[in-house]
Amino acid sequence: MAQIELRNVGKRWGDFVGVHDFNLTIPDKEFLVLLGPSGCGKTTTMRMIAGLEDASNGDILIDGTVVNGMEPKDRDVAMVFQSYALYPNMNVYENIRFPLKVRGIDPKLHDEKVRRASAMVELDDFLHRKPAELSGGQRQRVALARAIVREPNVFLMDEPLSNLDAKLRVSTRAQIKNLSHELAVTTIYVTHDQIEAMTLADRVVVMEKGVVQQVGNPTEIYDRPANTFVAGFIGNPAMNLIEGQVRAGVFTAPGVEISGLSAPDGAATLGYRAEDASVVEFGGHINAPIYSLELLGDATMVTVRIGQTLVNVRADKSFRAEIGDAVSISVPAGICHMFDGQTGARIEAQDAS
Structure with missing residues (x-):
């Protein structure tokens, strides 16, 4: 269970404003997409939620607790990055298992948890392979399984499909959609691809130059764009x-x-x-x-x-x-x-x- 609140959250580097007064409540189990062009502040917002960036102002709350001062490991979030960030010397099984070892989970539970996570992303036949022996889509599924195995309160996904070819993006997108339904975990997903946003999201936050332009479900964003930026960004x-x-x-x-x-x-x-x-x-x-x-x-x-x-x-x-x-x-x-x-x-x- 995890509700996330952003209250007047901002990020500045000197005179440059990366994110300006972001206010939003993300209900438990919602799949929220942060959408916008490169440099709009979407990844910075996610990194502040994860604790990888410090907010310059405002409060970030997870289940009512202000987490601004917490270390990333204490926020109970799992991240999936654009780069797969897999350990090349470990096989798929050990890559998925690694978060359990780091967090001190009872070793007797490891095998069951790893195999459950691998089954969710259809990797059972690849557990013995090293990352170098996998396709891009398979590597991204390993990264997803590694996040799933932790059973976190929040999933944070930063452009997870950007390195995949067009066909793999479609199939992996469908897999993420199915996973979000099956896991029912609060998910924040960052992308510049409006098709990903429209197909995956419960709600979309459209950003530009660090400012939220519109928040709504995909139908609202498409049918009633708040301004010309949103109108010109959404749709294919x-x-x-x-x-x-x-x-x-x-x-x-x-x-x-x-x-x-x-x-x-x-x-x-x-x-x-x-x-x-x-x-x-x-x-x-x-x-x-x-x-x-x-x-x-x-x-x-x-x-x-x-x-x-x-x-x-x-x-x-x-x-x-x-x-x-x-x-x-x-x-x-x-x-x-x-x-x-x-x-x-x-x-x-x-x-x-």
């Missing part, structure tokens, strides 16, 4: 964002005119998802020449240029055209997201005047 492809003007409910930009919007007059950024729009024969809201075409198998991604901005639409896989051909894209008001042209903050319909 990311949300299309077009800068323009709103006058009397009509948004205009070069080659773009969309009416029926609930947004105040002035500079605004309009967003829409490629899968929500459609290619039409004529009378669309965006009219521009095709910049590129990508056949995805189940669909064709059509990209056009609006000023200096590239935006796209997901068309049927049977769509046929050439680069340079004129195309018309339907973007109904109902699928549009509106953001303030100055701050980038989301404009809610009821805020319109």
